[in-house]
Amino acid sequence: MGDFQANFQRPDTGINTVEGNVAGSRAATLSKKRAAEQASFEARKQKIKADSERGKLGIDAKFDTNTNVSKEEQKFREQTVGLVSAAEFKRANAEIEKARSKRGEDEFDDGVEGVDGGTSITEEELKRLEKDRKKARKKALKEKKKRMAALSFAGDEELEDDETNGADEPSDGKESNDKQSTKEDKGIMKNPSVDTSFLPDQGREQRAKEERNRLRREWLDRQKTMKEEVLEITYSYWDGTGHRRTVHCKKGDTVAQFLELVRKDLAKEFREMCNVSSDALLYVKEDLIIPQDISFYDLIATRARGKSGPLFNFDVHDDVRLGALDARVEKDESHPGKVVERRWYDRNKHIFPASRWEPYDPAKEYGTYTIHGGEVTKKKN
Missing domain, CATH: 3.10.20.90 (Phosphatidylinositol 3-kinase Catalytic Subunit; Chain A, domain 1)
Incomplete structure (x- = not known):
């Protein structure tokens, strides 16, 4: 009997209770509820953490004005944040220049190796690329002239600059290009019958100013002469x-x-x-x-x-x-x-x-003349 009591164990419900199976059932229910709440809390915690990390990344992306900066530039910016001395700034600038020059030499060596490896461009391909570039430039210039032909006063200076730049480049069909440019120039000539008096004209304004000054001097001279009479x-x-x-x-x-x-x-x-x-x-x-x-x-x-x-x-x-x-x-x-x-x-x-x-009041209008003999009367306005 004593051994039975000593070895007796309650059914294992997962709950440490002393009240018996009824209390253990209630405690198990509460334990499951508590476990569910704990799991929900952990899930919310993980979600908040993930949202915080995502928001931080979004803010960094918003305030990052230039995402295409090089590693050297980024390092230079990090080293010169805040108030730094002139010596520290010069040292950081020298380091970034050194890193840039080294990276440029490496890229140049890689390009040379690529050309030697059989990826070089032939002379025919260079000529073809140059010809395509000229055609694209002429086409763009032609479109620009068509757009400005609707105006009677086109931007002659810009067109002349474009034509001058194009003339510096060698071309095979020189005569045909000259004929085409002559025709296009005829199409954008100014209309001489348009009234341009409303447009600002520096020469006309200068002449008008000189005429006003001349008339003013003439009037002052006439006044002076009259005052001396x-x-x-x-x-x-x-x-x-x-x-x-x-x-x-x-x-x-x-x-x-x-x-x-x-x-x-x-x-x-x-x-x-x-x-x-x-x-x-x-x-x-x-x-x-x-x-x-x-x-x-x-x-x-x-x-x-x-x-x-x-x-x-x-x-x-x-x-x-x-x-x-x-x-x-x-x-x-x-x-x-x-x-x-x-x-x-x-x-x-x-x-x-x-x-x-x-x-006497110069601003007052005295009307018609009135003359009264010996009788004094007040003039009615």
């Missing part, structure tokens, strides 16, 4: 009554220069003019106070108009209303300009005629 201006020194005078100045002079001449002329008769400057004087023409920086040439060139007459005419009429008036024709009769002191104007600007005066 002497102008006789009749003015009236106005201090409540008129004192008519005449002064000569140039057309290019400004109103300030004109007022300085007037001041010197009036100082001979009016003592108060000795103690004032030209800045204290005003020049009033056709009820407009002319700024001192405007020249008489500007008024004449622009044919400026005032409120009661033109500003570009300096002759004198007693009254612009005298004589027959034609509304269709602009009158050039004007009043003599008035020269007044600024302080007199400040004291009397509310009294006629100073009440009609206003500063």
Whole structure:
């Protein structure tokens, strides 16, 4: 009995249990399930590993810009990656040049051995290859000329270069080639009846530029000549009554220069003019106070108009209303300009005629001339 108990063994289920066969069956089921899960885990692990290796190869292929580099070049790149000194770079470059020269000598020796072995090309084959190459070149040139013949302005320079290169090569049918090239040249001639004025032309543009410069110089010379012409201006020194005078100045002079001449002329008769400057004087023409920086040439060139007459005419009429008036024709009769002191104007600007005066604005349109006698009215725009 004791031996039986000592030698008793449970049925081998592959599971180490102490609860008996029922518990062993359940443990076996769990063990199989665990084994299946382990196998599935190993399979997924292998798949992930394979995908990782494949992805790495794909990335290397993507960023490899040149797959046809030689071994020497690849080795040189690996040795010079990153920051290297000049000595290391030169040493690596010398090594790759040495390897390249050695590889070239080996290939040359192999080629010589191949020729000696009976693989050399005969002279007839060389001539045939040269002839085929010429035919292919002529055919390509002919196709190119046909494509460009549709345009009236073909690339003559390129065609001439191709023909020059072809002429350097020896050919057997020289006369026939000359005839063919002559016919093709006739087919690509430019059309003389085409209007080319819209195309850029350096010569035409240069001539137009020279003509503009010539006209500009001519206009400047004419302006200079006109500004040097002497102008006789009749003015009236106005201090409540008129004192008519005449002064000569140039057309290019400004109103300030004109007022300085007037001041010197009036100082001979009016003592108060000795103690004032030209800045204290005003020049009033056709009820407009002319700024001192405007020249008489500007008024004449622009044919400026005032409120009661033109500003570009300096002759004198007693009254612009005298004589027959034609509304269709602009009158050039004007009043003599008035020269007044600024302080007199400040004291009397509310009294006629100073009440009609206003500063001149070149950009303003004053319309038709208006003249009011002793009545002061505001002009309606």
